[in-house]
Amino acid sequence: MGYIRVKSCPPNSSRPVDCPGCMEESQDLFRLFHRFPAPKVLRMPCPRLIPKVLVQLGQLRGLIYSSDKGSPGSFKPYIHFLETPPLLVSNPRGDQLHILGGRYRVTAQGIEG
Secondary structure: OOOEEEEOOOOOOOOOOOOOOHHHHHHHHHHHHHOOOOOOEEEEOOOOOOOOOOEEEEEOOEEEEEEOOOOOOOOEEEEEEOOOOOEEEEOOOOOOEEEEOOOOEEEOOEEEO
16 A cells, blocks of 8 residues: 655654645645555655765666555556666665665656656
8 A cells, every 4th residue: 555654753853844835745645656646645754864974885777666556555566777777875884775866757667767
């Protein structure tokens, strides 16, 4: 089942981030990509800070993921090779990956670029 992940609170705060239009824009992108509206919104902690020091692991040449795009609850695998690969980096502890740069877009056709 698809859902939109929303950061519940910024660090050291007890209230959600105020982002006018962010929820509507997120719901629009979910609907465009999946071809159905998000059935629910999941609020969970999600650190948004990129560490000042990152470890370069290599180029992200492709993505493999599963999605219920077009058929709620029916997940299929998708493979995308990236024409302009972003960097794949990690925090110094090696327990969080980040994607930096690249040229790609999330569209109705999928992840392009």
